Amino acid sequence: MRMANLRALTMAGVMSLSGSLAGSGAMAGEVAGRPVDGEMGFQRAVTEVARDIQWLDDFLLIVMAAVAIFVTLLMLYVIVRYNKRVNPKPATFTHNARLEIAWTAIPVVILVIIAIPSLRLLFLQLEVPEPDLTIKATGSQWYWTYEYPDEGIEFDAVMLQKDELTEYGYTADDWLFATDTRVVVPVNAVVHMLVTGSDVIHAWAIPSFGSKIDAVPGRLNETWFRAEETGIFFGQCSELCGMNHSYMPIVVEVVSQPDYDAWVQTQQAMNGAATTELAAAE
Ligand SMILES: [Cu+2]
Numbered sequence: 001m002r003m004a005n006l007r008a009l010t011m012a013g014v015m016s017l018s019g020s021l022a023g024s025g026a027m028a029g030e031v032a033g034r035p036v037d038g039e040m041g042f043q044r045a046v047t048e049v050a051r052d053i054q055w056l057d058d059f060l061l062i063v064m065a066a067v068a069i070f071v072t073l074l075m076l077y078v079i080v081r082y083n084k085r086v087n088p089k090p091a092t093f094t095h096n097a098r099l100e101i102a103w104t105a106i107p108v109v110i111l112v113i114i115a116i117p118s119l120r121l122l123f124l125q126l127e128v129p130e131p132d133l134t135i136k137a138t139g140s141q142w143y144w145t146y147e148y149p150d151e152g153i154e155f156d157a158v159m160l161q162k163d164e165l166t167e168y169g170y171t172a173d174d175w176l177f178a179t180d181t182r183v184v185v186p187v188n189a190v191v192h193m194l195v196t197g198s199d200v201i202h203a204w205a206i207p208s209f210g211s212k213i214d215a216v217p218g219r220l221n222e223t224w225f226r227a228e229e230t231g232i233f234f235g236q237c238s239e240l241c242g243m244n245h246s247y248m249p250i251v252v253e254v255v256s257q258p259d260y261d262a263w264v265q266t267q268q269a270m271n272g273a274a275t276t277e278l279a280a281a282e
Pocket residue numbers: 139140142201202203237238239240241245248
């Protein structure tokens with residue numbers, strides 16, 4: 001019901017979008033990754049990393065629950081079976097070699113079982129594969145600046161105010177998520193993200209991609225994602241960065257390769273026009 005509503009609203013937004021955004025070179029897409037009121041758990045995963053993070057979380061929950069249940073049952077058994085009334089004469093031995101080996105070895109085995117997928121995921125996140133494109137995101141109080149160094153594209157992304165949402169093709173639900181421009185990337189492409197900060201520490205995060213990396217002034221952090229679905233994905237600055245920390249959201253639109261190529265051309269044309277204007281003014 002909620003999703004259906006959201007889709008309907010988004011589609012309505014998309015219709016009105018085509019006209020107003022054509023000028024800025026943005027394209028219409030459906031919002032595919034966002035938090036939804038009343039939902040629990042993770043947002044939809046559209047990258048291998050995000051899927052693995054969610055799998056690891058579920059897996060750890062099962063291991064943790066099993067350990068907690070076992071310990072609780074053991075305690076209940078001891079309380080019932082060995083209390084003073086039921087067991088007035090306690091045994092006097094103090095060691096049991098086999099038991100002690102077991103309660104040392106079993107937790108070690110559990111830790112190793114956890115470590116294997118955990119380390120695998122860590123390497124998957126940190127080892128950037130051969131990238132198809134590189135984007136540099138710079139966090140500033142309180143907006144993001146994006147550069148596509150190989151394409152010569154650069155723009156700021158500032159959060160839209162409530163009264164601007166419709167103009168940009170978003171719905172009222174998208175407030176605090178929607179920005180005036182957005183990062184556009186091709187589907188199934190390895191995107192190498194370079195992330196830094198210009199003033200204080202911010203963090204660039206998109207839950208559906210499993211991406212979250214600090215934007216530290218004077219440091220260039222890197223992460224990557226390969227989105228397998230098209231659509232618009234929302235994220236937020238995820239490091240407390242000051243008064244308007246909640247007002248510097250992140251929007252990534254995943255589009256088909258031809259749509260991406262068209263977007264790059266439009267952006268380059270706009271950048272070119274801006275440069276010419278600047279040169280003319282000087
Ligand atoms: Cu921030």
